[in-house]
Amino acid sequence: MKPAKTLSIIVAVYYNAESLPHLHEQLIQLEEMLHSRQIDLELIFVDDGSGDNSLEQLLKIKAARPATKVINLSRNFGAVAASKTGFQFVTGDAFTMLSADLQEPIEQIVLMVDEWVNGHKFVVAARAARGDPPVTKFFASIYYLLLEFMVIKGYPQGGYDLMLMDKVMLPYLQRSTKNTNPNVYAFWLGFNPRVLSYSRLERQHGRSRWTFRKKLKFLFDTVTGFSVMPIRMLSGFGVFVAFLSFLYGISLVVSAVLGDVEVQGFATLAALISFFSGLILVMLGAIGEYLWRVFDAVSSKPEAVIEETFL
DSSP states (O other), X not given: OOOSEEEEEEEEESSOTTTHHHHHHHHHHHHHHHHTTTEEEXXXXXXXXXXXXXXXXXXXXHHHSTTOEEEEESSOOOHHHHHHHHHTTOOSSEEEEEETTSOSOHHHHHHHHHHHHTTOSEEEEEEEEEOOOHHHHHHHHHHHHHIIIIIOTTOOTTOOSEEEEEGGGHHHHHTOOTTOOHHHHHHHTOOOOEEEEEEEXXXXXXXXXXXXXXXXXXXXXXXXXXOOHHXXXXXXXXXXXXXXXXXXXXXXXXXXXXXXXXXXXXXXXXXXXXXXXXXXXXXHHHHHHHHHHHHHHHSOOOSOOEEEEEO
């Protein structure tokens, strides 16, 4: 008898040749656990332009499990674009995204599925702990503080990479604009999340390609994609500086009337000019970030290009 429901799992792959055989073993175990719950499993792998033999490993997985879907992108477009490409091939009643580096415990997906079966359309697994270096933890904490302050209230403090969504959320994820953080976007949609907790595992295979530069870009994309606060903060600071300048101008007028005008030093004048010039450039840069997002959203460039599919 065919299972009543299907769970789709999207796995974005980028230089994960070492971990893919181990991931395949875990997914087989997961499929058995899901079958005991009368739930089928749809696997969707998206190779995001890996330069190693990840695609070869994916084709081996498909040979062992023919129902597996493998999508090969023409080049590296980023994890977000790869995941959104996978959304196009989802046919399940619920779907989730899984990292290929084995840092997310497979057992956690089973717990999330149980919550979904019980009626929760949006289930997230917030990180209670993470086995990352201290520097990574420090910058991660800053990132999530900025999300809470500037983007969306109530976002889990430790963040989450695992989220399971009902198919009712799929059209919104498919239509989201370029460079949109899917985790924040799913949370922003307003579905009441069922929050579970888990401990992120240490990476055992390969090395992370999630560089500091990519993380910084991801932060800018997230903030500018969901919040106007940066421009408002800069505008407020500009009003504050203008008010101080107005008060300073009044003091100069009063000093001139009283005949008590001092000759200003060059260093002070140069410092003020440099400060305000830098402030203007920062403001223009913030406005430029938003204008670029508008241009990128209305341009006809695809978010990712599929070179070949193995369905």
